[in-house]
Amino acid sequence: MATKTFVHRDVWGHEREGYTEKHQVAYAPAKSASAPSAPTWLRIEQNLGSLGASAGVVWGVQVATSHLPDIGAIMQSPGPLEVCAVSTLIWLHAKWRRSVRLH
Numbered sequence: 564m565a566t567k568t569f570v571h572r573d574v575w576g577h578e579r580e581g582y583t584e585k586h587q588v589a590y591a592p593a594k595s596a597s598a599p600s601a602p603t604w605l606r607i608e609q610n611l612g613s614l615g616a617s618a619g620v621v622w623g624v625q626v627a628t629s630h631l632p633d634i635g636a637i638m639q640s641p642g643p644l645e646v647c648a649v650s651t652l653i654w655l656h657a658k659w660r661r662s663v664r665l666h
Contacts (some may be wrong), residue, residue: 575663579617601661605657605660605661606648608653608654608656608660609654609657609658609661611650611653612650612651612652612653612654612655612656612657613648613650614650614652615647615649615650615653615654616647616650616651616654617641618646618650619644619645619646619647619648619650620643620647622642622646622647623643623644623647625643626640626642
């Protein structure tokens with residue numbers, strides 16, 4: 564049995580007019596001043612903080628999944644929560660320094 568082909572009829576064609584044409588603007592675009600870039604050490608502090616926090620989360624998940632019957636093992640094993648907490652504080656410190664412009 565042959566399939567029927569449908570002729571595409573654009574019911575809403577009149578609403579789509581004008582999207583492809585480029586209109587001339589009535590004003591000149593203003594040049595915006597670029598934001599001052601952060602010092603290299605501030606970007607390094609942010610990156611190290613976020614990488615350390617993610618490493619702490621991954622380490623914590625690994626510890627939690629290796630001792631599934633004893634889910635409290637993540638609290639008993641020293642390391643993953645502390646690494647995550649300290650790295651998050653480092654990242655927050657870098658964000659605070661950037662926000663108050665103490666660099």
